[in-house]
Amino acid sequence: DIQMTQSPSTLSASVGDRVTITCRASQSVSTWLAWYQQKPGKAPKLLIYKASGLESGVPSRFSGRGSGTEFTLTISGLQPDDFATYYCQQCSSLPPTFGGGTKVEIK
Amino acid sequence: EVQLVESGGGSVQPGGSLRLACAASGFIFSDFAMNWVRQSPDRGLEWVAFISSSSGTKYYADSVKGRFTVSRDNANNSLYLQMGSLKDEDTAVYYCARDPGQFGGYPDSLQIWGQGTMVTVSS
Numbered sequence: 001d002i003q004m005t006q007s008p009s010t011l012s013a014s015v016g017d018r019v020t021i022t023c024r025a026s027q028s029v030s031t032w033l034a035w036y037q038q039k040p041g042k043a044p045k046l047l048i049y050k051a052s053g054l055e056s057g058v059p060s061r062f063s064g065r066g067s068g069t070e071f072t073l074t075i076s077g078l079q080p081d082d083f084a085t086y087y088c089q090q091c092s093s094l095p096p097t098f099g100g101g102t103k104v105e106i107k
Numbered sequence: 108e109v110q111l112v113e114s115g116g117g118s119v120q121p122g123g124s125l126r127l128a129c130a131a132s133g134f135i136f137s138d139f140a141m142n143w144v145r146q147s148p149d150r151g152l153e154w155v156a157f158i159s160s161s162s163g164t165k166y167y168a169d170s171v172k173g174r175f176t177v178s179r180d181n182a183n184n185s186l187y188l189q190m191g192s193l194k195d196e197d198t199a200v201y202y203c204a205r206d207p208g209q210f211g212g213y214p215d216s217l218q219i220w221g222q223g224t225m226v227t228v229s230s
Contacts, residue, residue: 034216043202043220044152055218087152089216095168096214098152 002026002090006099012107017078021102023071023088032092035064035073038101039084047086048073078104109133109219111203116224123193123228129186129203129221137181140164140206142214143188145199146223155201156188157214164212170196193228200225 003026013019023033031051036044046055048064051071061076075082083106088099115127129141143155156177157166165177176189186203201224204217 036217043204043223044217045220046207046216046218049207049216049218089152091213091215094166094214096154098154100151 001095002029002093002097004088004090004097004099006086006088006102008102009100010103010105012105013078014107015078015080019075019078019104021073021086021088021104023066023073023099025069025071025090025092028068029090029092031067032090033064033066033071034089034091035062036087036089037082037084038087044087075104109205111205111219111221113201113203113221113224116201116226118227118229119193120230121194121228124189124191125193125226127188127190127201127203127224127226129188131184131186131205134205134219136179136184138209140211140215141177141179141186142204142206142217143175143177143186144202144204144217144220145197145226146202147199150196150199153199154214158186159212160210166214190226193226195228198226198228 005024007022033051035048038044052064063074085101085103110132112130140159142157146152158177174192178187203221205219206215207218
């Protein structure tokens, strides 16, 4: 199975900050990488597909980059609604696997 | 409104069985592949199973292969997960989730999620 490693596991930031979350795959997944946002008690929500595609309805302050084994999710200008946990997921090969999550907390 | 609603969760003893259901609305269910994904504090988010739009292709995580069966009823816009020989480590919130594109034959990103149903396996 492809292992997905996210860093950091926790990130403290303030409203307006630019934050970047990194996801590394144990082998190349090309651009078959998605990012999700999850709030407590809710299901994950798709933000980014195919490494850099912005899902419809997702604010443009969210952006994704990368290919192969290293990917980033950047939030440009953190908003109060963005404090949540973020997960990456590879869908290059079976089984699809998720990273361990990055919790974005209020500083 | 595109919506997925899971049901059927509950408490069951180890070795027992449970059938989860997912009711879909707001889109042409028969056009989309579907997945089951679970989440627990110990194991995080874990993909469980995939079924293509026509039920012709099914994939399972190794951890559930031979114990769980995914199925669908396109006439009734419903997805199912029959779970058997349940173990403590199957305890999780179970989500159904839809593929993003029509007629996909392989797991992709997960565009639409249900609210989840809790399964607890404990003696």
